[in-house]
Amino acid sequence: MDFNYTPEESAFRAELRAWLADALPKGWGDTVFEPEDEHERAMFRLDWERKLHAGGWSGINWPKEYGGRGATLIERGIFAEEMARASAPEGINIIGHNLAGPTILAHGSEAQKQRFLPPIISSDEIWCQGFSEPNAGSDLASVRTRAELVGDKFIVNGQKIWTSYAQYAQWCFALVRTNPDVPKHRGLSFLLIDMRSPGITIRPLRQISGESEFNETFFDNVEVPVENVVGAVNEGWKIAMTTLAYERGPEDALGRQVRFKQELDKLVATLCQTTQGGRAAIDNPAIRQRLARAITEIEIVRLNALRSFSRYLDGADRGADASMTKLYWSHAAQRMYELAMDALGPVAPISGHDPAALALGRFQLSWLQSKAFTIYSGSSEIQRNIIGERVLGLPR
Amino acid sequence: MYFAFDEDQKSLGDTVARLLADQDGLRAPDLGRDAVDPARTALAELGLFAMMVPEEQGGAGLKAVDLALSLEALGGALAPAAVLDTLLLSEVLGSHGTAAQRDAFLPPLAAGELRVSVALSEKGCDDAPHAVLARVSDGRLTGTKLLVREAADATHFAVAAQGPAGPGLFLVSAKAAGVSIRAHQDIDPTSGLGAVTFDDVVLDPDALVGAGHSAAAVERLFDGGAAMSACLQLGIAARMLDSAVEYARTRVQFGKPIGSFQALKHRCADLAVALEAARSATYYGIWAYSEDAPDRARAVSMAKAYAGEVVREVCNEAIQIHGGMGFTWELGLHRYLRRAKVIEHAFGAAIWHNERILIETLRDEFGQDATVDWKVA
The missing domain is CATH 1.20.140.10 (Butyryl-CoA Dehydrogenase, subunit A, domain 3)
Incomplete structure (x- = not known):
């Protein structure tokens, strides 16, 4: 057990601290705060995330080959401490960074990693999560959103709920039913869905805070290329468990x-x-x-x-x-x-x-x-x- | 940065746990003390008391954090209460003792021949270690200490008292003229708690630990006692949780194991989470103590306060989960409940440590001087 830091770890901290001192607006946290308007705040957070990326402070412990910094988990911990110390803003692509990225890193094909990881790290693509449904909350494995394989495409129909940041997201990872004739955990697949696809409708939900961070998301004959399935078809539950472990x-x-x-x-x-x-x-x-x-x-x-x-x-x-x-x-x-x-x-x-x-x-x-x-x-x-x-x- | 124990630390903890598993008498429902001496002898033969003694005095030179898992094992086994005092004194004498004190006390402490009991608490005082009323003047000690562990078995006492140069820790032979011991009536007779009165006791000229920085020695003793007690608390909590989970797994009512009912399953889950949280706080606290880290006081207070509240909750809930059996004398859960309560009040209880956490936080993070200046140094 040792809470002392190596010279490399201390250098990482010093470099980050110096960068933060320059990067944050003057008077940050004292006289300068985040915008109050929800949309402006989202855009402010997106700008901040892109600034972090430009400075090399995104994807801290992700492999360098996909655009990450290749740092250790310990340095990831230091990163969090320094962000706290500087009262740095939050990001908006939290689901991309914390859930989609690690899941694709763990289970994605090489092509999927090359395609999806760099724009997550740069926050050029924001992600949302399509797990819960009106009748599949705590009983997640009972999701009913259907994905039927027709040729080289899945045709997706159904409804997801509590999809935070769907209004900002370019991509959604979703747990969908690809086989309704087997026990519920065995007929699920993990799909990456382009939110610009025809047939997707988003309806904001108002939260008890008055904000509308989360949404209902409807899928009406949405086409998803077959290469956008992570892992094997009908083995999505295992993939979803990885996502949840990170979440x-x-x-x-x-x-x-x-x-x-x-x-x-x-x-x-x-x-x-x-x-x-x-x-x-x-x-x-x-x-x-x-x-x-x-x-x-x-x-x-x-x-x-x-x-x-x-x-x-x-x-x-x-x-x-x-x-x-x-x-x-x-x-x-x-x-x-x-x-x-x-x-x-x-x-x-x-x-x-x-x-x-x-x-x-x-x-x-x-x-x-x-x-x-x-x-x-x-x-x-x-x-x-x-x-x-x-x-x-x-x-x- | 590495927040886990190494193989040596785990192995020592396992060894202590195995050795004490054989000492069933320690955990018998009845409140006798017959098992104390055999267990203490076995621990001495294992070399436990030499672990924190510096190598120059023939010990292993380990730090408190190296014994964290061993202390957890001691707690869970309901080991003799004053094992803590011996370990603590070996640490404090190693770090603050004069050369003469180290040479005189540490080899026999390491061999388990000396039994030094810490004497801190007094009537009319709170938990602050420096605010005691016992007094040393002209080389003579006067005062009455309460809740001294294994008081009647001690060869020496380490007594916190006001000396000519402020608070200090004084080593006193139990045989010195003017020392008298009265066994307490209390909730845990197996701890051998007693009141020790020092009536104008003539001290050895080298009785003061850490002359010149004696207040720091008192604080070091107190923080060490608190951090090590937190480890003991973890051990008790872990043992009680295991027992509750095992009972919930096997006890059948309404045709099912009661652990399948969410009312009990969820309670067990909450206790498991609380125990892990207490481990995080305690392991960090004992590391900060070992390393004398800048945030030592706050980290130790967090450990002692939090582990104390968790062990209380786990004991209470474990008894509840056992139902009527839990309330029987024969099952013996009361032994853990009793011991945990004694440890909760040793080296500061949660209310006192919480105040210290706040004072330390306000000073270190907000530059605010404490409204109550409790610090001894």
Whole structure:
């Protein structure tokens, strides 16, 4: 066990830190913030991702031959820490970077890797995920979207739901039914679908936060070339499990931890500056106890990810451990935002631009958004089933 | 950057676990102490007490982090409570002891001949190690310490007290005139907890550990005790979770193993996740302690507070999952519950450590001076 860094790792950190100091707008995080309009914000994040790519800071631990930096998982961890330190913006091609890319790297053909990985790294192509359907949520293997092979094309018909970023995406990876006559897990395939194809309709869904990040996506006789299937036809479930392991895994968690740490820092700073009942809110012992616990939990999200990295570097497979990672960060983050709303005191409900709002009204939106954490990427109940059965060996 | 244990560290942990697996008496439902001395002897023969003694004094020169998994094994086996004290003293004397203290104490500590019990807690104090009331003046120690592990078996005590130059750690022979011991009535008699009164006890001229930086020695002792206790807590939690999962797998009601019911399956899953989180915090904490990292205090407090809350939750839920059997004396789960509660309150409980986490965070990350300046150095 060693938390010291090698000279190479330290050099990586120093180079990144210097680059970030130049790359972020002047006054970033103090007087300059992300645009508030949802679309403008998306475009701002896209620009930021492309700036990272231009600087050589995209696809950190992906192989160089596909445009990545070829760095180690440890350097990936350093990258996350430095992004947190600089309060750097999030990206928008998260699904491309965290899910599509690793899945294609693990199971794609050489031609698929050459075709799809470089534009993910450069964020020239944004991705969305076509897994859930109205009647296939937690029971994902029961998806009904059909893909029939006709000649050298699949004809896709059906509906996906909760497709985040579909409105920005050029590509969608989808779990579709290619054989309805076998047990449900054995008739699925993993297709890469061009979102510009005729027959695709997107309908935005409004979230409890008021935002419309996710959508319903309809497929009406959409043609997909046969070479866009990842792995073998009817073996898509296994591929989807790889995607889920990444979706729930430590890289994803570490990226999120960056954001949580920034917000927690902001909360602490706000409480230091906020008077409640004749004293600074930070001097309220009840708040201090819960704040210490939140600081610990958000730090544990980071430490959990680092432990997973070391396990993988030692040769362990990715699997059910990702469910533990995801279950932990999602509930820890929800507790943190609940704490924020408690600690802000009587003005907690006041949000946005209201002059009486604290911390520019940012915590109210984050608090609302956090309610999705324990639902997407597999609800907590599904994660607990997986942990109970596959980690602990409890009967079904 | 590598956040895992190496083969030597794992192998030592496995060896300790196997050795203690044979010492069934440690985990018997009844609250006797007959198993303590044989287990301690076996651990001494294994060489456990020499592990953290520097090589110059004939030890293996390992760091606390090298023993993290061994400590976990000790916790899960309900090993004698003051094994911790011996290991801790070997570390603190190695890092802060005078040459004379190292030569006098470390070889017999390594051989398991000395039994030094740490004496910190006092009536009317909180968990802060430097804020004790016991006092040394003119070379004489006066005060009463509570909750001293295996007090009646100790050959020496390591006593935190206010010295002429501030808080310090003083080594006192149990046979010195003016030392008296009263066994506590408490929830875990197997820990041998006692109150030790020092009534104008004349100290050896070389009794103070780390003269010149004595407060740092007190803090090092406290942090080491907290980090190692967190490892013990992990061991207890892991043992209780295993027991609960095994019971849920095999106990049949309504025609099915109860572990197939989500009410219990999900509870077990939550406990497993909590235990892994506690491991992350604790392993980092004991590493930070071993390396004397800049964030040592905060990392150790996170470990002790978090592991303490997790072991409490796992013990409580494990008893619940066992149903009526869990509440029986004979099954013996109460032994883990009792021991865990004692460890929870040793070297600072969660409420105290949480406050320290916040103070450290405000100072290190926000440049804010602590409103309560608890630091000893």
